[in-house]
Amino acid sequence: MNRHIATRPAPGILALCAGLWLCSPLAYAKTHIVRIEKMAFVPETVTVAPGDTIEWRNADVVPHTVTAEDFDSDTLESSGRFRKKLKGSKEIPYFCRFHPMMKGMIRIQK
């Protein structure tokens, strides 16, 4: 009697899994860069999709923070970086605690 012992998933199942992954938001999650330079967040407004990540990079000589209602980067020294993954669908205003005139906006849109 022949026995067929499956040692790996059938090609069809593999293709199905790949297709499902490609359709998921994870496959398209991006990282957006916001530069902190000349005492400003550049760009001032960044629009992202749920699951995307923003990375702030301090290109100024002086330290800054990225501070919103729900998160705070703590002190970002010159050349410092801060990453935040965004969820939901909303607008998140933020600012620098050290330089309150520095303001930015995150728009999370599906």
Add this chain to the structure above:
Amino acid sequence: MMSRMIPLSALLVIGSLAFAHEGEVPGPSDAQIAHIVVTANSVDVDAGKLARSVSRNPEVRKFAEQMVTDHTAVNQQAAALAKKLGVSPQDNDTSKSLKKGGDENIAKLKKLKGEKFDREYVSNEVTYHEAVLGAIDQVLIPSAKNEELKGLIIQVRPAIAAHLEHAKILKKELDGK
């Protein structure tokens, strides 16, 4: 007015550098520029440390803390750059005048308290940052020969401009009381 006497002396010296740059007298060397930058930052750090310990106004204290943080950071970068370039900051008449003016300002502020202290401190910060910004634009950037030193001063300029705007807003709030 008393509040303008100390920074005015620094203004006059810094202003004289503008004439120097226009060709009558050689502008400051990179070593002298480095010393001016460090001294200018140190003067404001000292004033900021005094203000954050004396002022009872939370906005003034926050501003003072910002001055200490930012000017300390700039000095750290300036010192690192000077070391990298092998430049020994050279004392000069401008930095001596800045230091003298700064010390006199501190002595004057120490005699004040409450709202008088806050108004004097912030008013001086407006004048001081105006003078420093003028010196950056008219003398330090044009005179700096080393590109990295020039780049650092250019990079710092927006912070000085932001400090000036913040000080002006604060002064307006204090004058409105």
